[in-house]
Amino acid sequence: MIWVACAALVVLAGFFVLMPLFRERSGADKELPSETEHDRLLNRKAVVYANLKDLELEYKMGRLSDADFQQLGTGYKNEASAILYRIDQIRASEGRDKTSAKASASRKSRRTESGSGQGRDLSRCPSCGAEIIPGKKFCADCGHRF
Numbered sequence: 001m002i003w004v005a006c007a008a009l010v011v012l013a014g015f016f017v018l019m020p021l022f023r024e025r026s027g028a029d030k031e032l033p034s035e036t037e038h039d040r041l042l043n044r045k046a047v048v049y050a051n052l053k054d055l056e057l058e059y060k061m062g063r064l065s066d067a068d069f070q071q072l073g074t075g076y077k078n079e080a081s082a083i084l085y086r087i088d089q090i091r092a093s094e095g096r097d098k099t100s101a102k103a104s105a106s107r108k109s110r111r112t113e114s115g116s117g118q119g120r121d122l123s124r125c126p127s128c129g130a131e132i133i134p135g136k137k138f139c140a141d142c143g144h145r146f
């Protein structure tokens, strides 16, 4: 009857592992920095792998049948891959955030450069600050009409 207890434990563990994933996907924890979620997932991954080791140990001790071992092991492995998938998603979105932050920072510095001149520079586009080619009616950079 030990397999009933094991199955119940796996269901419970799976519930606690996967619940925050679904909650975060729905945006309830959005104000938390992704670094924290990343760390939590790493901890959870370690727990799942520890459970997997325990399972193998129990199996070697003859406490689990082949079928139970297969079933429970598959459950843990699915959990682990769900966690790894989420960690990958977080790492990918962090990389994207860094690039877009850098791009907007350079855009911002360019804007302050062009705006820090004395008053309005007539040789520059009032819209984007790009240099105006004399005689042109439109900005070559943003298409602003002069």
Ligand SMILES: [Zn+2]
Residues within 6 Å of the ligand: 125, 126, 127, 128, 129, 130, 139, 140, 141, 142, 143, 144
């Ligand atoms: Zn312009």
